[in-house]
Amino acid sequence: MKLLYKNVDKEGEGTVGLIAEEPEDMWHAYNLISKGDSVRSTTIRKVQSESATGSSTSSRVRTTLTICVENIDFDTQACVLRLKGRNVEENQYVKMGAYHTLDLELNRKFSLKKHEWDSIALERVDTACD
Numbered sequence: 363m364k365l366l367y368k369n370v371d372k373e374g375e376g377t378v379g380l381i382a383e384e385p386e387d388m389w390h391a392y393n394l395i396s397k398g399d400s401v402r403s404t405t406i407r408k409v410q411s412e413s414a415t416g417s418s419t420s421s422r423v424r425t426t427l428t429i430c431v432e433n434i435d436f437d438t439q440a441c442v443l444r445l446k447g448r449n450v451e452e453n454q455y456v457k458m459g460a461y462h463t464l465d466l467e468l469n470r471k472f473s474l475k476k477h478e479w480d481s482i483a484l485e486r487v488d489t490a491c492d
Contacts, residue, residue, distance in 0.1 A: 363383060364380065364383055365491040368487070375477050376475070379473045380474065382468055382470070383468065388441050391443055391490075392434065393486060394483055394486055396434075398431065399474060400430055400474075403472040404425070404470070405424070405462065405465070407462065408422055425455050427449055427453060427462055429445060429446075429447035431445050432447040433445070442465050442467055444464070445464045446462075446463045447461070447462070449461075
């Protein structure tokens with residue numbers, strides 16, 4: 363795993379930027395991310411727009427979302443971590459509080475924010491980044 367940045371204050375609150383480079387790194391990410399954490403990553407969202415005549419069109423848009431994690435699924439076959447939660451930052455395409463599922467894949471940048479980083483979680487980050 364590649365550590366992009368680590369901003370953790372004395373109280374233990376902070377954000378860590380990571381990139382999972384190997385399948386084992388996805389396992390570390392699965393164990394690091396817990397319910398209530400905020401995860402920020404790029405994703406693709408299907409956006410529907412309605413024209414003045416009433417017809418609607420849908421398009422797929424790449425956007426960056428931050429969600430508060432409510433559910434975590436790890437697909438070992440595809441090596442994908444699926445994080446379901448509510449959007450916590452206003453976005454041009456996604457309303458605040460709307461549900462979205464982030465798919466964390468290999469070599470995709472993501473940032474993880476915890477309200478309290480304990481020593482075990484910080485040690486896991488250090489171990490994964492060696």
